Amino acid sequence: MKRIYTAHDPTEAHLVKGLIEADGIEAIVQGEHLFPLRGSLPVTADTNPSVWVVNDMDFDQGRTIAQAYDRGARASQTPAPHWHCPQCGEELEGQFTACWKCGAIRPLA
Numbered sequence: 001m002k003r004i005y006t007a008h009d010p011t012e013a014h015l016v017k018g019l020i021e022a023d024g025i026e027a028i029v030q031g032e033h034l035f036p037l038r039g040s041l042p043v044t045a046d047t048n049p050s051v052w053v054v055n056d057m058d059f060d061q062g063r064t065i066a067q068a069y070d071r072g073a074r075a076s077q078t079p080a081p082h083w084h085c086p087q088c089g090e091e092l093e094g095q096f097t098a099c100w101k102c103g104a105i106r107p108l109a
């Protein structure tokens, strides 16, 4: 048995497990019972829920699926694009909702 993915929470672990099983690979989630204890335990890869392939020979394929999922999940978390203040033209980063220079509120895209 080999670990192919360390999830952020049990929901994500089961999501990845489902993706892998959809490809005909036997997979299990481990460590989810430890999740509610986070906060009292040091947070390491071992206290996060993780996804394992049952058969070692499925490792490469399972890992590829998990990595593809991980890339997709990160892409959907990319910060909002830069925007330009309609009042003074200042370029602002996506996380700001108002212009730091003149105080104008960010217009709705």
Ligand SMILES: [Zn+2]
Binding pocket: 085, 086, 087, 088, 089, 090, 099, 100, 101, 102, 103, 104
């Ligand atoms: Zn401005």
